[in-house]
Amino acid sequence: MNSIKVGLLGFGTIGSGVVKVFQQNGSLLQSRLGFPLELTRIADLDITTDRGVVVDPGLLTTDAMALLDDPEIQVVIELIGGYEPARTFVLKAIANGKHVVTANKALLAKHGEEIFAAAEAAGVNVMFEAAVGGGIPVISAIRENLCANRVHSLFGILNGTCNYILTEMEEAGEDFATVLKDAQAKGYAEADPSFDVEGVDTAHKLALLCSLCFGTRVDFDSIYTEGISKVTALDIQYAADFGYKLKLLAIGKQVNGQIEARVHPTMIPKNYPLADISGVFNAVRLVGDFVGPVLLSGHGAGSEATASAVMGDVMAIAREAGTGSRLRNPPLAYPLSEIGDLSIKPMAEIASCYYLRFFVKDQPGVLGAITGILGLHDISIESMIQPHRHAAEAVPIVLMTHEATESNVRAALAEIDSQDVTQGDNLFIRVENKLD
Amino acid sequence: MNSIKVGLLGFGTIGSGVVKVFQQNGSLLQSRLGFPLELTRIADLDITTDRGVVVDPGLLTTDAMALLDDPEIQVVIELIGGYEPARTFVLKAIANGKHVVTANKALLAKHGEEIFAAAEAAGVNVMFEAAVGGGIPVISAIRENLCANRVHSLFGILNGTCNYILTEMEEAGEDFATVLKDAQAKGYAEADPSFDVEGVDTAHKLALLCSLCFGTRVDFDSIYTEGISKVTALDIQYAADFGYKLKLLAIGKQVNGQIEARVHPTMIPKNYPLADISGVFNAVRLVGDFVGPVLLSGHGAGSEATASAVMGDVMAIAREAGTGSRLRNPPLAYPLSEIGDLSIKPMAEIASCYYLRFFVKDQPGVLGAITGILGLHDISIESMIQPHRHAAEAVPIVLMTHEATESNVRAALAEIDSQDVTQGDNLFIRVENKLD
Known part of the structure; x- marks a missing residue:
């Protein structure tokens, strides 16, 4: 078996984590596969900033299209984020017969239908474990292990920024604005935090989880989305007085041929499993008709945990390619023809x-x-x-x-x-x- | 694509759960696969006892060998348990070119090397998600999602009987013998509970997890194994006074080219993640070099949760067979030639x-x-x-x-x-x- 060659689009925080996995655990990857996995090209508009990893300058390019047109590359990792040019690049990779691994929940929540249809037509895979829950294997659990279950419900703490802020508000008794400023100083919140604190990022992730769990297209704009910016430290204190913790939850349920899909601050009993998921940790609780409740938790973000998930997907694709198979399991874990259109229950x-x-x-x-x-x-x-x-x-x-x-x-x-x-x-x- | 046909060996507690999945979620399985999955034969010495599911009598047989020789059957589910005749049947299935799904940790911990070698030679898969942690996708997490990580350590609560007994001893202040009797009456402990309460079952599971995590053969007899029968309610009370909970932990670590592999009652700080895994729940905490800590928890036993894991494996094999691939990922997530022989650190x-x-x-x-x-x-x-x-x-x-x-x-x-x-x-x- 020859090596499988991988191209990386986006040499930022997660991208440099991916490079570190190749450098630090390359022999482990080869040992597990039985053949080499090679990172042969890294494209970014900025290839001069120090990323904390030493890379052969010959690997670096500012020309994403050259990477996408490289016939040797079988797998493209997209870590640019956002809608464009990520969408164009992903579609180009698919059109060129390359498998895609991405951490881009915004892209998939908005353009997933187009991308997944293109992938199915081309017979390539699009994998996105890193898009939800960082290093936690939640996508895979739904796609693979729990796939014999009808999922009744899922509850997720899916945004580390929000969970960090709520945890700090609870522990320090400080109000939202103060804690947000502190989180920004520590790098746990973006300069413009609205995607995180207003729940949009969580809703992107929920849209993907609902599609996987319930086998349905999800219109992202129909997901009720309410963030944490109106919550006060006083409310968190009162919640505690009633025996509750306050979390920003993503909630998906399947009831009578409809789904619920909503993101909002939620009080849960303080002795419940998700209640003690603190700080930047993420967690998902799923309830299936056979498996019952399953809880998965871990680092929901960060360079290394997210790179772990990206590389798990790259390895899965390499294993398929290694046995001559393609698209063993379609991106949404159903053939597209089986994906339905369940309506979202009005709030x-x-x-x-x-x-x-x-x-x-x-x-x-x-x-x-x-x-x-x-x-x-x-x-x-x-x-x-x-x-x-x-x-x-x-x-x-x-x-x-x-x-x-x-x-x-x-x-x-x-x-x-x-x-x-x-x-x-x-x-x-x-x-x-x-x-x- | 024609249907994929499945044979079931063992129509006991888990076996009847598997039958229920086929009956209740058959359309879901077909929808996810894009082709039908059929249970065409069930073999058990006892085919007259009421299992709580109605089965076409034509499916039932007392002749396991007839099932194993049926050329139409591509996947054999082994739920007999124990060493023999399970070993003979599994080897026969492999020799006949059939994939195997099993929940039998004792068999794999003792005869895994022989079985995995036979499977690799025959180019068939042996999957065993249900052997560890019931419905929790822990095997898959290690084999697939976290496979780009070097696993530093794993800590597992892997036996529901022990965890139920320890939880009851803690909550009721009763001693081991009293709680055991109560657990037996409730069906949470076997009439002969020694495999569970003396830690042997947990050690079987730990052997499998260590092989998967650390890429090494594990001599089951070298795993230090100490059960919970000597622990008193007083010790659990004193542990609480010190701020600890008492759990039967499976511990695996990789340190300096050696592994630790041990099962014993262990005190852990009461605010730690595994400390609140109560009753018959199981959980595994893994720490990888990139992903950091990951915690997975859920029902560790029971007919339905275990059937969920069995069927997840059957679906994975069906997906491979559906794309003409075989043995995408070998049973221990390494080709056998890459499996090493790390020594177990003496206690x-x-x-x-x-x-x-x-x-x-x-x-x-x-x-x-x-x-x-x-x-x-x-x-x-x-x-x-x-x-x-x-x-x-x-x-x-x-x-x-x-x-x-x-x-x-x-x-x-x-x-x-x-x-x-x-x-x-x-x-x-x-x-x-x-x-x-």
Whole structure:
């Protein structure tokens, strides 16, 4: 068996991690495969910045198209990120009969259908374990090991930036803006953090997981996406008082021929498995009809953990190529003809328990007015705390409801807002008491 | 593409779970594959007992050899368990050019070398995800996703019976014998529980994981194996006082060209990831040089979770067969020619912290005598508790040591035993403070 040759597009943080794997574990890769795996070309617009790895200058090029047209290269790793030129490059690689490994969740969530169709037509593979959960083998678990299961539900902590911020807010009692600034200083958050903190990155990942789990196209724009920027340290504290932790969860469920697909801050009981996933760790809990619950956790980002996932995919493709097989398992773990179009349940119809936080004037009858309106909308209260009373200040009232529909909760809150009893921003946070 | 036909050997607990997957999720399997997967034959000595699933009587046979000689069957699932006739049947299936899926850790831990060599020679696959961790995709994670990593270490809770017993001992404060009886009544422990509670089952699984992680043959008999039958509820209570939980851990490490491979009761800090794996759940923590720590957990046993893993393997083989490929990834994730012979570090050379529990006569000088002997053997004490003093009774002394070598600890305890200061059984339990 001759060697299999790999080209790398994008020599940034993850790209340099990939180069390190080749350099540090090249003999391990060859030993496992039984033949050599070679990184023969690295393309980036910037090939002069020090990446912390020493590379033969002959490997480096600024000409991505030359790499994509190199007939010797069988596998292209795309680590450029974003929509363009990543999309053009990936489609070109496929058109040239090359397998693709990518960590680009934004690209796949938006242009996946086009890319996967091109790959199926060309008989090449597109693998993307690194796109969700960094080094955690979650994509593979769904595609391969758990593929005999109907997945009922999945719950993911999929963005290390958000989880770091929420963990710090909880531990230090600091508010969002302060912790975000600190996270940016430490390199855990981007200069423009909105993709992360507003939940968009998590929603990209959820779209991919839902397609894999439920065998359906997912319209990314239909995923309800709410980030963590409105959560206060006080809410995290109150959640703890009720016995909950606050996490930014990606939630996917399959119920009666529809799916739920939503990203939002969520309170979960503090003794539940995902509750102790702290800092930059990621985790996914899946519940299948045969396997029951499975939890996978690990480093959700970072150069080396992500490179581990990229190289796991490259090895899988090399093993296929080594036995003359192509496209053993299609990218979404179904042939495209089998992928359906399940609709996403509208948020108004979601049923959940809710955490409600109001600031009110400290005067008689306020609580009665609020609970009265909630009752009129079929929302019953499970428990209440009224913490930190300071005379003359607005007083917080914090309620935990029994299960209610989102439309009722929104209608009730609008009505409460329209009365002259609350002050400042009211907030509701969804509560998941079961995770199954 | 014609259908792929599967034969099942063993119609017991897991076997009936496999039948349920075919019946309940057959359309899902076909949809994912793009062609049908058919269970065409089930062999068991007992084909009259009600298994809770309705099966076409034409599928059932008591003649395993007829199944193994059926030229239509491409995949044989072996769920008989034990060494014989499982070994004979698996070798026969391989000789007949059939792929094999098995959940039989005992067979593979003892006869793996013979079976894997036969499979490589015949160009067929032997897959065994269900042999370790029930439905948790741990074998696959090592074989596929994490295969670009050098694995530094793995820590596993791999036996649901032991973990259930330890959890019950902790929560109810009951002693081993009482909880075992209760576990037997509930079906969580066998009538003869020794394979489970003495750690043998865990050691079988550890042998497989070490081969996969470290690319080495593992002599099963060289794995140090100590079960949980000597642990008392008191020790679990004292562990909690020190901030630890007690688990039966499988530990594999690669250090300086040797491996550690050992199974024993182990104290781990109570806020560590594996510490909250309770009851019949299993979990594995792996640390790789690129991926860092990864934790996988789920149902470690049971008909349905194990059937999920079996069927994941069957699907993987069907996908290979569907693209005309065979043996894409060899059973141990290395070609056999690359499998080495790392030696297992002798237990005497292991360095660890230790929990030491003595019952002593309540008289002056006893503690001094004990600590003096420990000091002479280079064992220093990190902390001590002397709980529950009752006049005239033997008094417990419980110590937590700094890191010491096992040979020194054993020598010191032998010397302490030989003095006239302790009463009854002394006990030491190894403590893992790092899990990396």
